[in-house]
Amino acid sequence: xxxxxxxxxxxxxxxxxxxxxxxxxxxxxxxxxxxxxxxxxxxxxxxxxxxxxxxxxxxxxxxxxxxxxxxxxxxxxxxxxxxxxxxxxxxxxxxxxxxxxxxxxxxxxxxxxxxxxxxxxxxxxxxxxxxxxxxxxxxxxxxxxxxxxxxxxxxxxxxxxxxxxxxxxxxxxxxxxxxxxxxxxxxxxxxxxxxxxxxxxxxxxxxxxxxxxxx
Amino acid sequence: xxxxxxxxxxxxxxxxxxxxxxxxxxxxxxxxxxxxxxxxxxxxxxxxxxxxxxxxxxxxxxxxxxxxxxxxxxxxxxxxxxxxxxxxxxxxxxxxxxxxxxxxxxxxxxxxxxxxxxxxxxxxxxxxxxxxxxxxxxxxxxxxxxxxxxxxxxxxxxxxxxxxxxxxxxxxxxxxxxxxxxxxxxxxxxxxxxxxxxxxxxxxxxxxxxxxxxxxxxxxxxxxxxxxxxxxxxxxxxxxxxxxxxxxxxxxxxxxxxxxxxxx
Amino acid sequence: xxxxxxxxxxxxxxxxxxxxxxxxxxxxxxxxxxxxxxxxxxxxxxxxxxxxxxxxxxxxxxxxxxxxxxxxxxxxxxxxxxxxxxxxxxxxxxxxxxxxxxxxxxxxxxxxxxxxxxxxxxxxxxxxxxxxxxxxxxxxxxxxxxxxxxxxxxxxxxxxxxxxxxxxxxxxxxxxxxxxxxxxxxxxxxxxxxxxxxxxxxxxxxxxxxxxxxxxxx
Numbered sequence: 183x184x185x186x187x188x189x190x191x192x193x194x195x196x197x198x199x200x201x202x203x204x205x206x207x208x209x210x211x212x213x214x215x216x217x218x219x220x221x222x223x224x225x226x227x228x229x230x231x232x233x234x235x236x237x238x239x240x241x242x243x244x245x246x247x248x249x250x251x252x253x254x255x256x257x258x259x260x261x262x263x264x265x266x267x268x269x270x271x272x273x274x275x276x277x278x279x280x281x282x283x284x285x286x287x288x289x290x291x292x293x294x295x296x297x298x299x300x301x302x303x304x305x306x307x308x309x310x311x312x313x314x315x316x317x318x319x320x321x322x323x324x325x326x327x328x329x330x331x332x333x334x335x336x337x338x339x340x341x342x343x344x345x346x347x348x349x350x351x352x353x354x355x356x357x358x359x360x361x362x363x364x365x366x367x368x369x370x371x372x373x374x375x376x377x378x379x380x381x382x383x384x385x386x387x388x389x390x391x392x393x394x395x396x397x
Numbered sequence: 398x399x400x401x402x403x404x405x406x407x408x409x410x411x412x413x414x415x416x417x418x419x420x421x422x423x424x425x426x427x428x429x430x431x432x433x434x435x436x437x438x439x440x441x442x443x444x445x446x447x448x449x450x451x452x453x454x455x456x457x458x459x460x461x462x463x464x465x466x467x468x469x470x471x472x473x474x475x476x477x478x479x480x481x482x483x484x485x486x487x488x489x490x491x492x493x494x495x496x497x498x499x500x501x502x503x504x505x506x507x508x509x510x511x512x513x514x515x516x517x518x519x520x521x522x523x524x525x526x527x528x529x530x531x532x533x534x535x536x537x538x539x540x541x542x543x544x545x546x547x548x549x550x551x552x553x554x555x556x557x558x559x560x561x562x563x564x565x566x567x568x569x570x571x572x573x574x575x576x577x578x579x580x581x582x583x584x585x586x587x588x589x590x591x592x593x594x595x596x597x598x599x600x601x602x603x604x605x606x607x608x609x610x611x612x613x614x615x616x617x618x619x620x621x622x623x624x625x626x627x628x629x630x631x632x633x634x635x636x637x638x639x640x641x642x643x644x645x646x647x648x649x650x651x652x653x654x655x656x657x658x659x660x661x
Numbered sequence: 662x663x664x665x666x667x668x669x670x671x672x673x674x675x676x677x678x679x680x681x682x683x684x685x686x687x688x689x690x691x692x693x694x695x696x697x698x699x700x701x702x703x704x705x706x707x708x709x710x711x712x713x714x715x716x717x718x719x720x721x722x723x724x725x726x727x728x729x730x731x732x733x734x735x736x737x738x739x740x741x742x743x744x745x746x747x748x749x750x751x752x753x754x755x756x757x758x759x760x761x762x763x764x765x766x767x768x769x770x771x772x773x774x775x776x777x778x779x780x781x782x783x784x785x786x787x788x789x790x791x792x793x794x795x796x797x798x799x800x801x802x803x804x805x806x807x808x809x810x811x812x813x814x815x816x817x818x819x820x821x822x823x824x825x826x827x828x829x830x831x832x833x834x835x836x837x838x839x840x841x842x843x844x845x846x847x848x849x850x851x852x853x854x855x856x857x858x859x860x861x862x863x864x865x866x867x868x869x870x871x872x873x874x875x876x877x878x879x
Contacts, residue, residue, distance in 0.1 A: 244861045245854045246822035249833065253854065256840070257847030260664055341727030345826050352730045365737035369730060377725040460781060485789060493787035503782035507800045516796060517786040562782075569786060 188367050191358050198354040199375045205268075205340040205350060206379065209275040210333050216280025217329075221287035227309075235284065242281035248342050250274050255346050271343035275336070282332050290325035291317060323394045330387035337380055351375055411436040411471060411604055412457065412573055418465030419452055419628075426452050427463070428628040434573075437602040441615035441636075444625035445651060450608045453625070454575050457606065458495045459488055470494065470573065493521060496566030500578040502558040504550040504565070510537065511546045514565045521569075536564040540594045556587030560594055567598075574598065576607040580614075612655065616640050624648045666848050672839035676849070679835025680856050686753055686831055687818045687860075693757025694817065695810070698764025699799070705769055707794075723762040729823050731755055736827045752824030760817050767809050771802035804875045811868035818864060819857065832856060 223235030242250065254263065255270035265273065294317050302312040344353035355372040359365045410433035419427035427449045434440050442450045455461040457468055459476050468475040475491050477484070505513050514536060515529040524532065537543045540560040550558055559579060566574060576595065580588045592614050599605060599618050609615055615622060615636060622639040624632045624647075632645045643649055669676075704716050723731065735758070736751040746754075775798045783793035825833035836849040843849070 241858070244819075244858045246819040246833070246857055248822045248825075249850055249854045249857065252833075253847060253850045257850050260845070260847040338727040341729040342823075344729060345823075352727055352733070355730055356733055359733060359737050363737075363741065365734050365741055369726075369734040369738070372730055373722060373726040376727065376730070377722075380725055458785060460785065489784075489787050489789050491787075492785055495785075497782075497785040499778060499782060501778055503776075503778035505779065505782070505797055505801075507804060517788060520792060520796065521787050565786070 184364055184367055187362060187364060188371055191362075191368070192371060194358070195351065195354055195371050195375060198349055198351045199379065201268075201348065201350040202337070202340050202376070203379060205271060205275070205343065205348070206333075206337045206383075208272045209279055209336055209340065212272065212276025213279025213283050213332070213336065214329075216277060217283025217287050220280055220284030221291065224284065224288050225291065239281045239284050242278050243285075247275065247278045247339055248345060250278055251342055251346060267343065267346045267348045270346060271340070271348050275339055275342070278339070279332065279336050282335070283329060286328045286332055287321075287325055289328070290321040293324055294320050326387060326391045326394055330384065330391070333383060333387065334380055337383060338376070409471075410434060410469075411438070412606070413469040414453070414457070414466070415469070416466040417453065417456060417463050417468065419449070419456060419461070420464050426628055427456070430466070430625075430628075430630055432623070432630070434604060434606060436604055438621065439599050439605045439619045440607065441619040441622045442606065442608045442625055443610070443612065443615065443622060443651075444631075447627070448625040449628045450625045451577055454577050454606060454608050457573075457575055458492050458497060460497075489521075493517075493569050494572045496569060496571035496574045498559070498562050498566055498574070498576045498579045500582050502550075502555070502562045502582075504558055504562055506550050509547050509549055510542065510553075510561050513550070513561060514568050517565070518568050532568055533564070536568045537561070539567070539597070540564045541590070554587060555583045556590045559583065559591045563591075563594055563598075573604045573606065576605065576609070578608055578610065581610055610655070612640060612652070624651065626651065664847060665845060668839075668843045668845050669848060669852060672843070672849070675835045675839055676832070676852065676856070679830070679832035679853075680860070682749075682830060682835075683818075683821055683832040683857075684860065686749065686756070686824065686829070687814075687821050689753045690756035690760070690821065691814045691817055693753060694760035694764050694813065697757055697761030698768050698810075699803075701761055701765035702768035702772060703794070705765060706772060720762045720765065723759060724766075728755070728759050728820055729826060731759055732823060732827055748824070748828045749830070752821075752827060752829040756817060756821060756824065759820075760813050763813055764810055767806045767813075768802060771806040772798055774805060775801045807872055807875055808868075811864075811871070815861060815864050815868070818860060822857070 220235050220238055223231050224239070226232050226235070251270065251274040254274040255265060255267060258265055258270065298316055298320070299312055302316045303309075307315070340350060341352035343350060344356060347353065351372045355368045358368045362368070412432075412434040414430055414432040417427050417430040417432075418425070430449075430453055432440075432453075442453065444450050452461055456463045457475065459468070463476055470491065473491060475488075477487060479487055505516070508516065511530065511533055514533040515524075518524045518532055519526070519529045534543060534546065537546055540563050542557060542560050542564060545553060545557065545561075550561070553561065563579075579595070580591050583591065588611070592611070595605070595607070595614075596618055607615065607619065619636055621633060622636050623630050624639065624643070624645070626647055632639065632643055632648045634643075638644075639648065640652065643652065701716065701720065705713060705720070708716070732752065732755040735755040736746075736748060739746050739751060779797050779801065780793055783797045784790075788796070821831065822833040825831060825837065828834070832853050836853045839849045840846045
């Protein structure tokens with residue numbers, strides 16, 4: 183184990199780690215927004231809207247995220263979309279994340295006891311009011327943990343942008359493996375940094391989950 | 398009811414439990430139990446829950462090992478202190494000679510009735526497919542479950558499952574059969590079919606130790622009855638005495654409560 | 662630049678060969694992940710402590726890092742220690758190992774969930790711990806965890822695209838070859854997306870069939 187080398191390259195990895203964090207945060211935000219939209223679509227009254235929501239989930243969960251990234255980044259210009267690698271990474275992974283989060287959010291909403299909805303409607307609340315004041319508050323509590331699982335997967339998925347040359351952790355690892363021929367050391371540095379990011383995120387999710395349960 | 402069990406002290410005991418003691422930490426569940434069962438005898442153990450009767454039964458084949466005392470089957474000590482690997486070999490061999498029937502059947506759901514009964518004979522006695530099948534058919538016929546031989550346990554009723562469980566145990570040709578509340582988990586209408594099989598076994602002079610709540614069954618089949626309470630054998634004797642005119646007050650109290658519950 | 666799907670037919674054979682390789686790689690890695698997962702689960706549950714701990718650490722490391730990073734480690738790492746494997750082997754091992762760790766968690770839960778009475782009945786008949794495990798516990802554990810294991814297999818199919826990054830000739834790489842000659846990334850990447858989707862659908866259907874058959878003997 184070449185510790186001296188590891189010390190030398192560490193600053194580069196640290197810088198790359200911030201890019202990974204930035205990617206994770208942005209894709210998570212985009213994913214949550216699309217997830218909320220997708221879940222509403224799947225629960226819509228209109229069959230066409232429901233179908234579009236289901237199609238979104240099916241297509242983006244049913245094909246590799248890497249391919250989705252390539253279509254956006256490499257194929258985008260052909261249909262008038264010019265993005266740099268970072269932008270393509272955030273948007274591509276964000277859309278992909280949104281498909282998984284759609285199902286998570288929808289799952290939490292569906293899990294709310296039907297009796298609640300019946301009681302609310304019986305009292306005179308509209309569909310929208312029922313959703314806003316009865317279902318969603320409860321569903322929010324349920325979805326935190328499973329969304330945490332999605333976010334965890336998201337953080338690891340950011341590694342894919344290495345394939346389109348975004349200088350994040352995995353790209354940096356590959357670069358230094360290529361120049362130093364020390365794959366174990368580079369894996370270790372990158373791996374530990376990923377695990378730290380994931381751990382901190384996990385703690386944040388747990389904290390949020392606890393807060394939600396108390397209220 | 399057989400009378401072989403009446404000659405007690407001269408013959409060497411078949412199953413010999415000496416000073417059996419079992420504690421879970423500070424809780425003593427069995428306190429110095431001594432029991433000798435002759436070959437062909439049928440012994441019933443009755444008592445309230447928590448009395449230790451199941452614990453005692455399960456100690457016989459070392460499922461719940463004793464913390465003190467010895468259990469002997471013929472001339473072998475079952476709970477011998479041995480180094481781990483030797484112990485494993487020893488206990489697996491000994492268990493082939495002791496059949497056990499559980500309250501909740503514990504049939505293997507992923508195997509058919511045939512599979513359940515032939516598994517151990519094939520694996521442990523090296524029987525060929527054909528021989529194992531023949532054996533299974535014999536045993537299942539004995540318990541009246543031959544026509545369901547290719548069914549899965551999930552397709553059987555409770556009484557049917559228990560009968561298959563008995564056949565599974567018998568297929569290993571055990572010297573002793575242990576019954577741990579074999580009918581307690583069954584709906585009342587299904588109890589009789591299992592009792593009939595057990596009666597048949599008794600008539601064939603199988604040595605049986607039965608933990609049960611069924612007083613009338615115990616009375617009709619057993620040679621001896623033991624009443625246990627709080628880890629000790631309070632009283633024992635032939636069924637006529639134990640059920641009609643027991644000596645100890647605790648026995649009287651238990652029977653009174655129990656029979657009252659059964660005939661409200 | 663626009664779109665021109667007419668370039669596709671010329672390269673269809675390369676693409677289809679790529680699909681075949683993707684299916685083979687997926688099946689190979691799936692087998693590794695299944696057997697490896699069962700093996701790791703038994704170790705995690707029954708091995709002595711000095712074996713269990715390093716395995717736990719290894720599992721923790723593999724579940725907390727991206728698959729792509731692991732592929733780099735395995736591919737370049739094996740070369741480092743003198744084992745010169747073709748990229749495809751490194752790909753199958755990497756994919757298989759990654760999912761074996763996840764499967765092992767599932768198998769552990771499944772094994773622990775098997776009713777205690779089952780083990781008691783098997784031991785009572787005289788079966789050893791290993792025999793009881795093999796013939797009674799593990800078959801039941803596998804049946805119980807087929808749905809999530811099936812999901813992992815499907816995820817494996819999609820992640821197989823990553824082995825193209827270490828140069829394995831499969832569907833994604835075949836698309837890149839075609840793109841190299843035609844400069845039409847959109848058309849070819851959409852085409853392979855469709856092919857992945859179709860394979861995905863077949864795998865989901867197969868999973869449902871297996872689940873149904875298992876239900877019969879429950």
